[in-house]
Every structure is written in C-alpha cells, then in structure tokens.
Amino acid sequence: MSDFRSAILRLLPSGPIWSREPGSMAYKLASVWAPTFQRNGARAGNLLVDAFPATAVELLPEWESTLGLPDPYAGESPTIERRQAQVVARLTDNGGSSIAYYTALAKSLGYDITITQFVPSRFGKTFGGTFGGDAWAYAWKISAPQFTIQQRQFGNAFGEPYATWGSTVLQCEIRTRAPARTILMWDYGGQGNPAVLGNFELDFNTLT
Incomplete structure (x- = not known):
C-alpha cells in the first residue's frame, strides 16, 4: 500500500499547503485512497490469468455460459479444475x-481410457468368442480406472477439496459426442460388469 500512497502523493501539486509529511491532510487522504488503487491494480492484473479458460476463476461462469455449461450430468458440485478442463475440452474440440x-x-479431461468395439456373431467368427446379435455392432466398452484421483496442486483455486475422484465429467463429454446409436458400457477397474448408459436403457445380458 505504501507504494500506491507514495505514487498518489507525487501526483499532488507542490506548495506549502501540500505537505507530504505523515500526519498531514494530504498524507491522510493518500492513505485512504491507496488501498482502493491497490485493489483495482491487483484485480486488473488478475485479468491476465482469468482471461484464459485453463486458469479462469472469476470469469469461468462466463466461459461456461458460452459453451452451455455446467452440464447437470457432470454432477452438482464439480471442482474448479474439472470445470476448467471441461471448458478447455469443448473449446479445443475439433470433432x-x-x-x-x-x-x-x-486425456484432456484427465482420464486414461481404452475403448473396445464389438461385432455381431457371424459365420467364420473365432470359436469361443462372445455370441451376440446385431446390437453389438453399436456397442463400445470404455475401460477406465476405478478411481481417477485429482490431487490439489499449488496455484489451484482456494477452497477446493484436497483431492477429488469420479468420472461423471468423462461420461458426460463422451456421451454427448458418441454416435446416436452407440451403446456405451462403462467398465471401471476391469470388473467386467460394465454399466450401460445411453439415451435408452439396455440390459447388458441382452447383448450377449
């Protein structure tokens, strides 16, 4: 604050009535004004950080509003980091x-996954494989770690949890981009019993 007070005092006219000594009226007024100028300067400097979606905090709701976020399917209270990653993913997505x-x-959302595609049973298919009908032509199995943990890092927004885990954002983003007829099966931790998600419900046993 002292730097701003000194700067204000240097802008005042010169003369006997414009004393810069501590305790003078000019000095007291400069001490009152200095915190406001300091606060405005800090907020202006913060725009350099907040203007970019990957680091935005105060302007994050503006970015989200432009992109149709937050998506209710991503959960009620996603962390700032998850929200930032989702904004960046949508802005940089080329389809x-x-x-x-x-x-x-x-990967851009912080998840390492593998995708397995299937085909319906047909003559000549390897013996011993999965037997299924035509629906298998549209089935994907998305394998992801059972827990994707995001640890807090230096510089993250204040007030967020020290660690978070979950895959709702991943499901949200892939679900909205998958072809309309695709049947998504989520396999977490290699349990082999994926949960089927999509625009309609389909029991896993119906495919086998």
Whole structure:
C-alpha cells in the first residue's frame, strides 16, 4: 500500500499547503485512497490469468455460459479444475469419430481410457468368442480406472477439496459426442460388469 500512497502523493501539486509529511491532510487522504488503487491494480492484473479458460476463476461462469455449461450430468458440485478442463475440452474440440479421438478427449479431461468395439456373431467368427446379435455392432466398452484421483496442486483455486475422484465429467463429454446409436458400457477397474448408459436403457445380458 505504501507504494500506491507514495505514487498518489507525487501526483499532488507542490506548495506549502501540500505537505507530504505523515500526519498531514494530504498524507491522510493518500492513505485512504491507496488501498482502493491497490485493489483495482491487483484485480486488473488478475485479468491476465482469468482471461484464459485453463486458469479462469472469476470469469469461468462466463466461459461456461458460452459453451452451455455446467452440464447437470457432470454432477452438482464439480471442482474448479474439472470445470476448467471441461471448458478447455469443448473449446479445443475439433470433432471426430475414431477411437484415437475419444481417448484424446478423455486425456484432456484427465482420464486414461481404452475403448473396445464389438461385432455381431457371424459365420467364420473365432470359436469361443462372445455370441451376440446385431446390437453389438453399436456397442463400445470404455475401460477406465476405478478411481481417477485429482490431487490439489499449488496455484489451484482456494477452497477446493484436497483431492477429488469420479468420472461423471468423462461420461458426460463422451456421451454427448458418441454416435446416436452407440451403446456405451462403462467398465471401471476391469470388473467386467460394465454399466450401460445411453439415451435408452439396455440390459447388458441382452447383448450377449
């Protein structure tokens, strides 16, 4: 604050009535004004950080509003870091339909996944494999760690949890980009009993 007070005092006219000594009226007024100028300067400097979606905090709701976020499917209280990652993912998304595209999208959100595609049973298929009908042509199994833990890092927004885990944001983003007829099966921790999600419900046993 002293730097701002000194700067204000240097802007005052010169003369006997404009004393810069501590206790003078000019000095007292400068001490009152200095905190406001300091606060405004700090907030202006913060715009350099807040203007970028990857680090935005105060302007994050503006970015989200532009992109149709927050998405209710992502959970009621996603962390600042998850929200930032989701904004960046949507801004940088160029679209795609390959496995490489979806795994890269998940990576940008902080998740390492693998995707397995299936085919219906047909003559000549390897003996001993999964037997299923035509619905398997649209089935994906998305394998992800059972717990994707995001630890707090220096510089993260104040007031957030020290660690978070969950995959609601991942499910939200892939679900909205998957082809309309795709049947998504989520396999966490390699348990082999994925939960089926999509625009309609389909029991896993119906596919086998």
